[in-house]
Amino acid sequence: MGRRRRLSFDDDLLGEVTRGARALVVCPDIAGQSYDLDAAERLEEACGLALAIGVKIADSQIIRVRDVRPNTLFGAGQVDNIAIACEQNEAELVIVDGALSPIQQRNLEEKLKRKVIDRTGLILEIFGERAATAEGRLQVELAHLDYQQSRLVRSWTHLERQRGGFGFLGGPGETQIEADRRMIRQRTGRLRRELEQVRKTRGLHRERRERAPWPVVALVGYTNAGKSTLFNRVTGAEVMAEDLLFATLDPTMRAIALPGVEKAILSDTVGFISDLPTQLVAAFRATLEEVTAADIILHVRDLSNPAHAAQAKQVMAVLADLGVIDGDNGESNIPILEVWNKLDLVDEERREDLASQAEQRDDVVFVSAATGEGMEALLEKVGAMLTSHAKEVTLRIPVSDGRRLAWLHAHGDVVSDRELAGENGAPLREMVVRLNPKELGQFETL
Structure with a gap:
């Protein structure tokens, strides 16, 4: 099989990752270091990342590291054991689920006689493949x-x-x-x-959307939570949606209709992940800034994943970093609706328990994006949230102002509409229209 093309300045710097190569995945569990996920969950995620670039998992193991060695990270005996595991499993590649310094990476490659990449290099491989x-x-x-x-x-x-x-x-x-x-x-x-320049252009587009009458609904969530499957289900689009980590990297937007809302914009975003390389946090900030302009955020969670609570915590931390959530009181300045996804993968007993929990909360909807179950309730909930702050306003507009009259009929909920004479005898239309604050503000700028 040929090597997969990725974006790089010099292929020798990061090294070659070959589709179909056999890899040994190693998860260092460093004493005294706190992790959002436990070692088994981190190892499973690292294997998922490896599968996402097409390598085969020859073996995977957790290695307890009591004292970090500056030159190799692992102790000498542990390095020998890794070398033996590589020989026994015919592994051509070693993936370390952690950050390696250049010296550690070089020394491990010399001792193991194999290509070694760390978590940052692995995620960069995926992003380079998918952008x-x-x-x-x-x-x-x-x-x-x-x-x-x-x-x-x-x-x-x-x-x-x-x-x-x-x-x-x-x-x-x-x-x-x-x-x-x-x-x-x-x-x-x-x-x-x-x-x-791209950020400036994106900012201009965002300002244009804010002046437009259509609300924006942003999908966020941990990678592989099912955002793109949900996006495709709602919009009928064909965004890449596979059981792979980071199946979506570039934001995608589509227009949708919701109960009580003629038109809204649904935005799919890159999935979040724990310990995202700092280089990518900075590089993708402009992409994630789309979330800050949303009217509603749908936080998609994979309830079939045992680590869903830790994953949700990571997502909320990223939203706090973007300024969506106040770090002091934990309150969000944008309404957040939790979408508990993949109910089709949850066993019957737990499913009933989760459904009962969801019914008791106003900010949760229980769905299966894969089967479509619960989607009607989700759309009704989002529509209700978008129209919850709408109020009736009485407007008097000259009959000659066809543009503003047409706008109200197209974007507002017209309760009544009658013609009457103005002070100077010119005919007016008196309209009672339901508008939310954003729509009213946009109307006033017409």
């Missing part, structure tokens, strides 16, 4: 370059670090490294300028 839009590709490449810059030395260990000269001239390896760093800095600078 579809121009903005997504720019963001991934920028994150990739940031990651590669600290690992340049790995590409030039076959060259001398110092040789001859007059004291201020380095050897050929050092010269090549500096040349590559300069090229990366130049490329990074250009990418940042291009992304800034």
